[in-house]
């Protein structure tokens with residue numbers, strides 16, 4: 001079992017979109033999933049399943065859907081690296097800087113979309129009854145609350161094992177994932193997590209808006225500088 005301080009892991013887990021195709025040992029995958037399922041669920045109902053996708057044909061199908069969705073969401077087309085530096089793949093509203101996706105990361109987003117199937121493993125976290133909740137008060141944020149904490153556990157455990165990961169989510173209706181993965185009708189894939197060793201980059205601290213700007217004390221708007 002690798003050792004890394006939990007706060008060090010948190011401060012060095014960021015979206016890693018350049019992943020090597022080298023296989024991940026099965027025991028490592030068990031350890032990542034063992035960490036994932038320690039995450040919280042409402043009433044501890046654990047109404048989930050975790051699909052570990054290694055089959056190249058299934059990965060290719062998923063990658064195809066993913067790239068198509070990303071293109072539709074961001075309206076990007078394949079362009080040269082130079083053109084990409086100047087282009088925006090976002091459709092308005094997303095700023096560059098501490099928020100939004102800067103040029104380097106844009107390149108990463110597109111690289112991932114074009115190489116999605118090359119990750120040795122894609123984990124698909126599934127909520128088994130999410131489909132039933134879509135028309136109820138449990139839809140929306142509440143729906144994901146019973147799995148995304150566990151997904152973050154998975155990503156932190158991956159970091160501890162020296163593996164990169166990235167949270168991806170292009171799963172609007174009609175993705176065909178239920179058929180592709182043999183899921184029951186009421187089940188939903190809640191995100192897709194490609195995993196692999198880093199082909200580029202390193203485990204550095206994610207950049208965020210200044211803490212004092214986003215932390216409010218007792219009431220909204222009451223801010224302090226950190227001592």
Ligand SMILES: Cc1cc2nc3c(=O)[nH]c(=O)nc-3n(C[C@H](O)[C@H](O)[C@H](O)COP(=O)(O)O)c2cc1C
Nearest residue numbers: 013014015016017109112166167168169170206207
């Ligand atoms: C709801 C959600 C959807 C996301 N979808 C994608 C995606 O489809 N593709 C991708 O490359 N990254 C995706 N991300 C990753 C974000 O872009 C990433 O977490 C953010 O840019 C911060 O990256 P950093 O931790 O490296 O700073 C998604 C993250 C969230 C929370």
